[in-house]
Amino acid sequence: MKLCRFNGGRLGVVRPEGIVDVTPVLDLLPAQRYPLPRHDLLIAHLPALLPAIEAAAAVGERFDPVQVFYDPPVANPGKIIGAPINYQAHAQESASNAQIGHGRAITSIGDWGLFLKAGSALVGVSAPITLRFPERRNDHEIELAVVIGRRCHQVAQADALQHVAGYATALDMTLRGTEFQCFRKSIDSYAVLGPWLVTADEVPDPGALDLWLNVNGEPRQRANTRQLIYDVPRLIAFASSFYTLEPGDVIMTGTPEGVGPVLPGDLIEAGVQGLGDLAMRVAPDYA
Incomplete structure (x- = not known):
């Protein structure tokens, strides 16, 4: 459904x-x-x-x-959880591009752990993305989003998918800089979810989904979730080893290579296989 x-x-x-x-x-x-x-x-x-x-x-x-x-298809997520550098090719581009890595040692998601985005960042796909800080780079990041359906804590990987309500297409918008990710990625409208929630029974294998993103018709990101370093069951187990996961919590599973800047007025088109496509305008002016 x-x-x-x-x-x-x-x-x-x-x-x-x-x-x-x-x-x-x-x-x-x-x-x-x-x-x-x-x-x-x-x-x-x-x-x-x-x-x-x-x-x-x-x-x-x-x-x-x-x-x-x-x-947004989920009205009140208690937590929006992000998974940094969870595609190897994105880790490599982050390490080689100072505008992305900003001097940080790009190692692995196992070293970095997860991060939280503020709930106030959440918007649906019909809302504009309103950029801030015109002197800095603001990037798009297409991701598979997992919506938790049942409370779980310290769940095993083998049981993890039993706790999923469904999946959605997500954009983890990012302000580049030296601050912690939870700060730079929690700007209002920088957590996009939608257009709808696809219940878990319609997604038999979240580890085999194509992702894509274009900006103004230019292809930017192309990947498949089989390239995730930590796949969906491992991410749920990893997150639940630190947090109690509640119904409605959203895990953004990480973005592949091809991240790049967007500017006011840009058109972002993106999608995840079987989960619905989105077409969003970046607001014409900075906040």
Whole structure:
């Protein structure tokens, strides 16, 4: 199933005939009181809600997919987790390009560990990416995003995929510089997710997906997730060895080689095989 959030928080099922509005299903979510949970309620209850979603999709209003405004498919991720230098060719280009590496020793993801992006950086694919700091380089990074569906801690690699709700296309936008990654990559609009969430049952092998990205029609990034240094099960196990992963947490699995700068007004087109493509404008002015 493909699920999207659109037009200001409505819930939709993506079908060949269009987006079917199933928003009334959200009324079935349990009421919450303070202190609120640290996870995404819809993702946490998604397995139980699937029959109601299917029933609502049989009668819901249909929308043209090209006419709606796409919100992030996960509304409230407790954590957005990034995986640095997780493709060997990207590690090599980072080591050889001072504008990317900025003098850091480029070793391995095992040495660097993971990093967190602020939740306030999250946008859907219909929002603009608003760059900051015109004197510095701002780069695109296409990535496979993994959305956690079940709470897990210190999970084994062999069991990791059982805790996945689904997958999405992501952009990990990056301000180049010497600061920590969690700082440079947490700028508002620098975590793009969408256009929708594809449930895990439709992605039998997240380790064999093509990724691509163009800027203004120019091919920039081409790769396949089989080239990941830490594949999806290993990333989940690695992350959960440090953090408790909650429903709705997002793991951005790393970007391949070909990262490059974008400027105000640029058109970014990108996608991950089977997960949906995006076309986003960089805002015409810096923030």
